[in-house]
Structures are given as structure tokens and as C-alpha cells.
Amino acid sequence: MLVRSSSRLTLVAACAVLAACGARESADPLPLPAPTVLVQPDAQAVAWSAPGVIAAPESTPLSFRQAGLVLLRHVGLGDVVRAGQVLAELDPEPWRQNLASAQAGQLAAREALDVAERQWQRDRFQGREGLIAQAQMEQTRGQLAQARAQHEQATQALARARDQMAYTRLMADHDGVIVAEQAATGQNVAAGQPVYTLAWGDGLDVIVDLPAHRVTDIRPGQAAGIELVARPGLRLSARVREIARAADPATLGFRTKLRLDEPAPALRLGMTATVRFQDVAAPGARYVLPATALFHQGDQPAVWVVGADGVLALRTVEVTAYGADTVTVSKGLEPGLRVLAQGVHTVSAGQRVEAVPYRPRATVPGRGGQ
Structure with a gap:
């Protein structure tokens, strides 16, 4: 009887140990793998570019002061003219x-x-x-x-x-270059109707039309880099000299003029260029993250930060730019942090995850990136 009772006690103790182990396993599940990215400053994130065109500092439409028939035209597109030179004549x-x-x-x-x-x-x-x-x-x-x-x-x-x-003779007001022709020989023109456009002034400008979300990022006197489309190896510098106070009704862009520091001999009016600005609105480090890393805490953008122990914590951030598949963050992060890159809507604060490298899905041809 004593032996049988001891066996029963041993069996009960073993069952209790197994039950306790099962309870601990259900309370502490294994951390799930989670794709993460390491937060690192991106020097290119503070630079942005806009298309521009090489232009003269001033541009003036030239027209007759009275109506008439254009009898003669003495200059054409691209011609260099002098002040007082006769450009066209009406039938006198x-x-x-x-x-x-x-x-x-x-x-x-x-x-x-x-x-x-x-x-x-x-x-x-x-x-x-x-x-x-x-x-x-x-x-x-x-x-x-x-x-x-x-x-x-x-x-x-x-x-x-x-x-x-x-007034039957149209003369140039300044030394410059004819950059547009708006009337032909034999055409009847009204008083004030443009016949030519004259570009003039000392030096050369670069003109860009900036969208509303970019025009607030620049200031008069700000430096910018200029790269010519026709001469990729040529690098020039310029400074912002004028920013329009109102948007152009046709393009909805804000016309911005930059003065080239040293115009190169290879430059020609009308050449296209890429203007690269440094954002002075928020000068600190920027961090580019996958767009799938962005979460929202109420109305505030946020990301999940993975702690050293794998525990997730939600942190609000400030987003300065939204790309096609990336976001640029300027505040709320520090270099060296790990951020959850995918599955941000399937986790919760305090959850433990196992950080694994983030690998973006490759775009499958014909599938539109799906």
C-alpha cells in the first residue's frame, strides 16, 4: 500500500510540472520574425532638384505703336541686335x-x-x-x-x-538677342501686338517654376547647383535672386530666377538644365524609410521602433517628403535605431519580435509591381 501511494504522488507531481511548463509556453510565445531597416542619415535626402531653362535677366516684347502691314523684317530668331537698330518696318x-x-x-x-x-x-x-x-x-x-x-x-x-x-519702324530698346518671333512679313498687326521678344541684360539667369510645397523651402541668396542637360559634365553655381509672390495661372508654379555666378561660354539661351537645391527650411539629418514603415498615431505619422530586447515601441515622427515607395523623415529618429519596415498594422506596442533584414519585393514585369 505504501509503494502504491508513493507512485500516485510521483505521477501527480509529474503532471503538475508538465502543466506549469505548458502554461509558461502559452504565456511566452516565440517572437515572430519582423523585417526591419537600420536608421541612417541620408545625405542625398536634403537635396532636391527641379527642371530649369537658361534665360536672360530681362525679356521684353517688342511691338509697333500703331497698326499696319508688316512690310519688312530685318532680323530673325536668335539674332544679336543693338540698341536703336531697326528690326522691322510697316508699310509707310x-x-x-x-x-x-x-x-x-x-x-x-x-x-x-x-x-x-x-x-x-x-x-x-x-x-x-x-x-x-x-x-x-x-x-x-x-x-x-x-x-x-x-x-x-x-x-x-x-x-x-x-x-x-x-513709328512705322520698330527699333530695339537694348542690346540683346531675339528669342521669339510673333509676326510674319505681310501680316497686318494691331498697335501693341508683339512682333519680337528681346532678351537682354548683363549675365545669365536660370528660370524654374517651383510647386507650392517647394517654394517655401528656398530663400533669396540661397546657393544652388546647375547641371546642363546638353553638357552633363559641366557643373555651374547660381544663387536665387527673385521668387514670385504669386503662382503662374497657366502652370500653377512659382516663377523663380537664379543668377549664374560665372556663365560658361557654352551656354545658350533656351538650354534646359537641372537645378539642385539644398533644403534650408529644416537643415538637420534626414532619414529615408520604406513607405510601408509609416504608421499613424491619431493624426500624427509614426513608426515602430524595435528595442534592443526586440520589444516594439511606437514613436511619432515628422515627414518632410513622400516618394513613390519611400518617406523622408526629419524629426523623431536617431541614427542606429531599428524600425519595422513591413506589417506595421499587424503588431502592437510591447510586442516582442525578431529583427530580420528588410528585402523589398522586386517588381515583376507586366504586374505593375504586385
């Missing part, structure tokens, strides 16, 4: 006739004024001698005043006619 015949009429009218008014002045001199002398009535003198004085007014009107009309004749 209608204005030549107007000038001849104005000259005849002014000559007639001059003759009438001379007659009125001589008559006034005679009547004034005779009036002092008492040979004519006072009313006659007043009438002569009025005729003289009228002749003077008519002569003045005729003189002004002649000046306008001469100006109109001169």
Missing part, C-alpha cells in the same frame, strides 16, 4: 500721305497767322492815330488769336504725323 504709304497733309495744313496755318499779325500791326497803328474804330481793333485782335490757335493745332498735328511716320 498711308502715314506718308498723312504727313504730307499735315505739312500742308501747317503751312497754310503759318500763312494765315502771318496775315493776321500784319493786319494787327496796321490796325494797331491806325487805332493810335484815331483812323479806325475801337471795335475794328478788337475784331482784328480776335482774328489774330484764332490764327495763332489754328497754327498751334496744325503744328501739333504735324508733330503727330511725323511721330506716326517714325
Whole structure:
């Protein structure tokens, strides 16, 4: 009986040990593998680029001051012109006739004024001698005043006619280059209708149209790097000199002009370039993470940080840029941390995971990256 009772006690103790082990195993499950990335500063994350074009500092549309038929054009696209050079001419015949009429009218008014002045001199002398009535003198004085007014009107009309004749020639206001042609020989143009566009000014600019989320990242005087599309090996430097206060209605971009520090001889107006900016809005280190690492804690973006013991902790971050498959974080992380790269919606705070390297899925041709 004593032996049998001892066997029972041994069996009960063994079952108790097994039950305790099972309880511990269910309470402490093995950590699940979790793809992670190591947080490291990315020097390229602070740089961004925009397409630009080489341009002159100033650009002026040139037009005739009056309507007419374009009879001659003396320059074309790309021509270098000098201030005062005649660029195009209107048919002058209608204005030549107007000038001849104005000259005849002014000559007639001059003759009438001379007659009125001589008559006034005679009547004034005779009036002092008492040979004519006072009313006659007043009438002569009025005729003289009228002749003077008519002569003045005729003189002004002649000046306008001469100006109109001169306006049949379109001249350059500055030394520069013709960068656009808007009218052809034989075309009737209205007053003020552009015929050419003249680019002028000292030095060269680079013009870019920046989107709204980028225009706040730059400041006047900020440096930028310039790379020509036509000359990939050529590197130039420039500085921001002007930022538009309003967006262009057509492109919705903010026109920004940069002045090249030292224009190269190879540069030509209209060349395309890539402008590389350094973001001065938030100068510290930046960290580029997979887009799948981003989580949200309420309205705040966040990521799961894997501790040294494998325990997950949620940390809010500040995102400065969203790419096609990446996000750029500027605040909330430090170099050396490990961040969960996938499965952010399947874990919870305090959960223990086993960190494994993150390997992005390769894009399968014809599958659109699925």
C-alpha cells in the first residue's frame, strides 16, 4: 500500500510540472520574425532638384505703336541686335500721305497767322492815330488769336504725323538677342501686338517654376547647383535672386530666377538644365524609410521602433517628403535605431519580435509591381 501511494504522488507531481511548463509556453510565445531597416542619415535626402531653362535677366516684347502691314523684317530668331537698330518696318504709304497733309495744313496755318499779325500791326497803328474804330481793333485782335490757335493745332498735328511716320519702324530698346518671333512679313498687326521678344541684360539667369510645397523651402541668396542637360559634365553655381509672390495661372508654379555666378561660354539661351537645391527650411539629418514603415498615431505619422530586447515601441515622427515607395523623415529618429519596415498594422506596442533584414519585393514585369 505504501509503494502504491508513493507512485500516485510521483505521477501527480509529474503532471503538475508538465502543466506549469505548458502554461509558461502559452504565456511566452516565440517572437515572430519582423523585417526591419537600420536608421541612417541620408545625405542625398536634403537635396532636391527641379527642371530649369537658361534665360536672360530681362525679356521684353517688342511691338509697333500703331497698326499696319508688316512690310519688312530685318532680323530673325536668335539674332544679336543693338540698341536703336531697326528690326522691322510697316508699310509707310498711308502715314506718308498723312504727313504730307499735315505739312500742308501747317503751312497754310503759318500763312494765315502771318496775315493776321500784319493786319494787327496796321490796325494797331491806325487805332493810335484815331483812323479806325475801337471795335475794328478788337475784331482784328480776335482774328489774330484764332490764327495763332489754328497754327498751334496744325503744328501739333504735324508733330503727330511725323511721330506716326517714325513709328512705322520698330527699333530695339537694348542690346540683346531675339528669342521669339510673333509676326510674319505681310501680316497686318494691331498697335501693341508683339512682333519680337528681346532678351537682354548683363549675365545669365536660370528660370524654374517651383510647386507650392517647394517654394517655401528656398530663400533669396540661397546657393544652388546647375547641371546642363546638353553638357552633363559641366557643373555651374547660381544663387536665387527673385521668387514670385504669386503662382503662374497657366502652370500653377512659382516663377523663380537664379543668377549664374560665372556663365560658361557654352551656354545658350533656351538650354534646359537641372537645378539642385539644398533644403534650408529644416537643415538637420534626414532619414529615408520604406513607405510601408509609416504608421499613424491619431493624426500624427509614426513608426515602430524595435528595442534592443526586440520589444516594439511606437514613436511619432515628422515627414518632410513622400516618394513613390519611400518617406523622408526629419524629426523623431536617431541614427542606429531599428524600425519595422513591413506589417506595421499587424503588431502592437510591447510586442516582442525578431529583427530580420528588410528585402523589398522586386517588381515583376507586366504586374505593375504586385
